[in-house]
């Protein structure tokens with residue numbers, strides 16, 4: 001079904017799922033005839049002007065179904081920038097969870113495979129992959145602690161309770177120079193993972209980081225950090241197969 005995004009000058013966004021009928025909102029409604037427009041501006045019946053366009057990947061991404069806690073975009077950003085993945089990259093992600101990370105990666109990479117142990121979460125992540133129209137993402141019902149089928153990978157991303165259980169499997173599945181990245185909400189997990197890497201000869205540890213994003217209000221002369229921010233999401237540990 002065709003979707004549209006409507007946006008106010010202040011950046012307030014509306015996701016229109018069904019353009020075959022008028023869309024009602026706090027500023028009145030936009031007629032279904034106007035919703036056919038794929039770009040430009042439209043006016044509500046009460047005269048409020050809104051921008052209109054087809055949703056981008058990130059507009060659709062904001063509408064994905066949520067099961068387990070997803071990785072924040074600020075953390076996805078660091079994973080992508082640090083590992084430099086791109087159109088030729090072959091990636092494995094586990095656990096798929098809600099599919100947030102594997103879907104984002106699939107939007108940039110050549111091919112992404114994700115493993116998820118729970119069938120209910122497998123269904124959520126598959127639903128999201130389809131909603132986002134990703135054809136290069138395969139999500140399997142598998143326990144990654146038992147091993148990895150894929151070979152010659154550029155990147156493996158882990159968001160698991162015990163990521164250290166994957167290090168041996170990752171060593172066989174990664175190409176030389178490939179990255180192993182683990183996301184953990186707590187330091188004991190990040191610590192045990194880093195120590196598992198440090199003990200081995202076949203991985204170089206790159207770094208552990210946490211990303212702190214502080215949003216600012218920019219309104220006339222009211223320019224200051226927003227009073228609320230997300231205090232903590234998780235720690236990212238980066239290693240490379242050598």
Ligand code: SAH
Pocket residue numbers: 068069070071094095096097098099100101102115116117118121142143144145159160161
């Ligand atoms: N990164 C995901 C969220 C992952 S939550 C996102 O951004 O949406 C962690 C997931 O790992 C859960 O869904 C859990 O079921 C799954 N999981 C736990 N142990 C696993 C294992 N051994 N193999 C595969 N998946 C596992």
